[in-house]
Amino acid sequence: GAGVSQSPSNKVTEKGKDVELRCDPISGHTALYWYRQRLGQGLEFLIYFQGNSAPDKSGLPSDRFSAERTGESVSTLTIQRTQQEDSAVYLCASSLGPGVQETQYFGPGTRLLVL
Amino acid sequence: SQQGEEDPQALSIQEGENATMNCSYKTSINNLQWYRQNSGRGLVHLILIRSNEREKHSGRLRVTLDTSKKSSSLLITASRAADTASYFCATEGSGANSKLTFGKGITLSVRP
Incomplete structure (x- = not known):
């Protein structure tokens, strides 16, 4: 069957904006x-x-x-007021x-870049 | 904090050679897992070894676990260029929480 999917695959946002993954x-x-992986690093459990x-x-x-999951299915990870260090x-x-x-x-992950 | 620490950090070998990667950890574990990550992609589970197991094989992969030394090794035999990737060990703690703790990874380059 289908594997785990994530969207978007890439996200570029401005500092201070909110994002949903x-x-x-x-x-x-x-x-x-949910995990976060900074460039060249291992995975950090979230x-x-x-x-x-x-x-x-x-x-x-x-x-x-913050994160939520509904219907024992889809999950959304929300980052409010993004900072550059959230890039990962x-x-x-x-x-x-x-x-x-x-x-x-x-x-496959979502690549987030905060400018 | 990261539980698993892999070494070496980077490994470059010729196709056909064997690659050995090591992982050390600090606290008691239920199991240790090895994952592979190709550049820019998600992780792929390779093999899991339980705390009461000492050695496990899967195809060209051989994993050993020494709980007395708190260490594991991953051996890839007869390496191929397609084995080029980052390899991570991850430990599942022995508490009720099934959280996996990952190391920083080993970058393996297999030259054709």
Whole structure:
């Protein structure tokens, strides 16, 4: 079936504007993850959803970042009042469940550039 | 903070040679996973090794795990130019949280 999809694939915005990034997980996957990857770096965990609930928001870097998930499907990551340091690739992943040893399937990411 | 630390940071080999990449971590884990990322694309899961396993194979990939040393290695045998990518190890902690913690990655270049 279809993999994880993300949109937009690229986003250029001006400092101070809000942006919304979308993730469509694999159908039937109850767990959904957001990560941020700065240039040349590994992935930073942002937030994790189990169903529509977010039991772990520990990675959100500031209150400008928020995320929601509806219908145990689509998730939106919103960054308000964007700053230049928010420039990165934002990756979404989904897995069958939150249990241990579940493979995470990644989307292609959204490249965000804040000017 | 990043749990997994890979080494070397960059590796360049000739096609046909074997590539060995290492990962060290600091805290107890449930499992360790290796991912590949081609330039500008999402990550692809390669292999998962559980904390009670010592070695696992998948095609040309061989992963070892030494929990006493808190380290893992990924061996790619008979490398191909198409193996050129960044490789990340990720650890899943032993707590209730199933969060994956990634290292900074190793850049592998395989010269044809």
